[in-house]
Amino acid sequence: MLAPYFPSINPERFACVHRIFGASNAARMLQQIPVEQRRQAADAIALEAYWRVQDPVYGSVGVISMLQREISVAQRELAETQAQVSMYTAQVQSQSNQITQVQYLVDNAHLIPNQPPIHGLCQPPDIP
Amino acid sequence: MLAPYFPSINPERFACVHRIFGASNAARMLQQIPVEQRRQAADAIALEAYWRVQDPVYGSVGVISMLQREISVAQRELAETQAQVSMYTAQVQSQSNQITQVQYLVDNAHLIPNQPPIHGLCQPPDIP
Known part of the structure; x- marks a missing residue:
């Protein structure tokens, strides 16, 4: 047999x-x-x-426990990476909005009279 | 015993x-x-x-095969999500550069004489 x-x-x-x-x-x-x-x-x-x-104590159950731990690790890593994706998605969306707004300003700059910038190149002189 | x-x-x-x-x-x-x-x-x-x-044919080996398939699925999903993270990282970086450039233009707009925009609001009239 x-x-x-x-x-x-x-x-x-x-x-x-x-x-x-x-x-x-x-x-x-x-x-x-x-x-x-x-x-x-x-x-x-x-x-x-x-x-x-x-493994006389755990046998194949030991292998199963090890695989279950591996699955937990992979799932935790996946959850963390998915959280990163969500964060980046929000960041990309927010930057896109920012670009649209700034682009609008640039496209319409000819409608605004020339004036010095509110921020940027002009820095107060250093006090000695 | x-x-x-x-x-x-x-x-x-x-x-x-x-x-x-x-x-x-x-x-x-x-x-x-x-x-x-x-x-x-x-x-x-x-x-x-x-x-x-x-499961008289596979016993605990069947459980192990199932867990190994679960691990494969989780690892594939993780690889895909990590690829998404890489893509978003690149997109966030590229948008940051774009924002920096456009912001530079806005900050220095007062240095450029007023002129109509190259693109944007002005559209050629429709031909009837």
């Missing part, structure tokens, strides 16, 4: 399955699965057994 | 462990773990067994 899915070329793989599930349990699990899915099931059982040998 | 970690108040939990690992395998696995970590190990074993009962 197990031989086609655990070839003797990779005895370590079967050793893990044997140690964690026991050969008869593993065979029974595969037997309850449609033939066309047994290869995937055998691979998944071998992976689970491998992780439990590597 | 198993009783403290699989109380009879939750027989379903132990039924999964029994079905997937077998009681003697589960007991042996716990025995090889330091006493202070056995509770976590029992919880992880129960979770693994539960997932394999739910």
Whole structure:
């Protein structure tokens, strides 16, 4: 039953399955699965057994916890980046308004009599 | 050996462990773990067994595949959002330069003699 899915070329793989599930349990699990899915099931059982040998306390649950932490980090980073996008969107919009207003002033400058600027080039002289 | 970690108040939990690992395998696995970590190990074993009962082909590996897909989606979304941030940063910079230039023109408008605008308000009359 197990031989086609655990070839003797990779005895370590079967050793893990044997140690964690026991050969008869593993065979029974595969037997309850449609033939066309047994290869995937055998691979998944071998992976689970491998992780439990590597980490006898948490096994595949340890891998899952690690991935969940990775997801949390990615989601937090995404939220921060989305906040940055919102901030920039507002900044771009505000600058666009500013440009439109200033451009309007420039376009209509000929309607206003020449006068010194209110701010800008004219600075009060330094007091010695 | 198993009783403290699989109380009879939750027989379903132990039924999964029994079905997937077998009681003697589960007991042996716990025995090889330091006493202070056995509770976590029992919880992880129960979770693994539960997932394999739910999904006899993939078990916890199915959960891991799903989380890996979630991570891929989050990372792709993050990359897209970071690209948006870069685009906005460039836009904000370019608008700042534009504002500085136009502001310079406005500040120095008094130095330029009054003349009609090159573009803007003056439109050629419509040809009937």
